[in-house]
Amino acid sequence: SQKIEQNSEALNIQEGKTATLTCNYTNYSPAYLQWYRQDPGRGPVFLLLIRENEKEKRKERLKVTFDTTLKQSLFHITASQPADSATYLCALANTGTASKLTFGTGTRLQVTL
Amino acid sequence: NAGVTQTPKFQVLKTGQSMTLQCAQDMNHNSMYWYRQDPGMGLRLIYYSASEGTTDKGEVPNGYNVSRLNKREFSLRLESAAPSQTSVYFCASSEWGGDYGYTFGSGTRLTVV
Numbered sequence: 001s002q003k004i005e006q007n008s009e010a011l012n013i014q015e016g017k018t019a020t021l022t023c024n025y026t027n028y029s030p031a032y033l034q035w036y037r038q039d040p041g042r043g044p045v046f047l048l049l050i051r052e053n054e055k056e057k058r059k060e061r062l063k064v065t066f067d068t069t070l071k072q073s074l075f076h077i078t079a080s081q082p083a084d085s086a087t088y089l090c091a092l093a094n095t096g097t098a099s100k101l102t103f104g105t106g107t108r109l110q111v112t113l
Numbered sequence: 114n115a116g117v118t119q120t121p122k123f124q125v126l127k128t129g130q131s132m133t134l135q136c137a138q139d140m141n142h143n144s145m146y147w148y149r150q151d152p153g154m155g156l157r158l159i160y161y162s163a164s165e166g167t168t169d170k171g172e173v174p175n176g177y178n179v180s181r182l183n184k185r186e187f188s189l190r191l192e193s194a195a196p197s198q199t200s201v202y203f204c205a206s207s208e209w210g211g212d213y214g215y216t217f218g219s220g221t222r223l224t225v226v
Contacts, residue, residue: 008153034214043117043203044156046214089156100171101215103148105155 002027004092004104012110019080021107023073023090028102033066033073036089038106044089048075080111115139119204119218126194126225134189134221136204144207145187146171146215147179149200156203162187194225 005024013019023033032051036044050057050066050073057064063076077084087106094100117138126132138145146161148171158171160179168179176198178190187206191198201222205215 036214041220043205043217043219044215046216049214091156100158100161101146102158102172103156105153 002102004028004090004102006088006090006104006107008105008107010108010110012112013080015080015082015111015113017080019077019084019109019111021075021088021109023075023104025071025092028071028092028094030068030092030094032093033064034091034093034101035062035064035073035075036091036103038087038089044103047088077109080109082111082113085109085111117204117206117216117218119202119221121221122219123222124224126191126223128195128225130194131190131192132194132223133191134202134204134223135186136188136218137186138204138206138216139185140206140216141184142206142208142216143184145181146205146207147177147187147189148203148205149173150203150220151200159189159202191223194223196225199223199225 003026034049035047038044048064050064061078065074087108089106091101091103120135143164147159148156157173162168162181165184180188201220204218207213207215
């Protein structure tokens with residue numbers, strides 16, 4: 001069966017450090033992978049998209065890598081700040097399913113002073 | 114503000130009652146989606162509309178119906194609410210083709226008693 005797995009345990013890191021979140025998938029042939037941020041009581045907010053033929057994508061303090069051999073994406077936030085505390089979701093769309101996304105359950109990030 | 118607007122924000126229904134969740138977007142997006150989010154389950158796709166005039170089932174369509182009223186509006190109807198439909202419902206929109214992130218609404222918190 002198809003699975004998207006994100007660490008269900010919260011990630012606690014100190015301000016200024018780099019946070020790294022993992023997204024693993026099985027039985028997908030993703031055309032692309034996306035990362036979202038979700039704050040409590042709010043809808044998810046789109047952060048980054050990386051395509052199957054791209055290895056790495058950056059946006060300001062964010063970096064995403066995509067390894068289709070390992071079937072894994074890593075999401076990095078450098079110089080973390082308390083304002084980065086939120087739940088981060090990864091999402092995949094299979095090749096041929098156009099824009100229909102399937103989401104992981106998310107990892108909660110807590111950045112402390 | 115531009116974006117996706119959902120109404121209502123909160124609703125309590127009795128088992129067997131019906132209701133319609135409304136969603137409208139003003140970004141001229143072609144595709145619209147309805148997801149539900151439950152603790153530990155992540156976001157699950159109920160129905161989607163790739164373009165005006167088309168609708169398709171997602172992962173968990175049972176007990177729901179949808180209407181793509183026009184390009185802007187996509188409604189979700191519960192004909193006979195059940196406690197299992199207690200959830201947070203999110204509407205989203207995107208450009209067709211998948212290389213774009215979703216824009217989500219702020220959600221409707223529905224409780225069925």
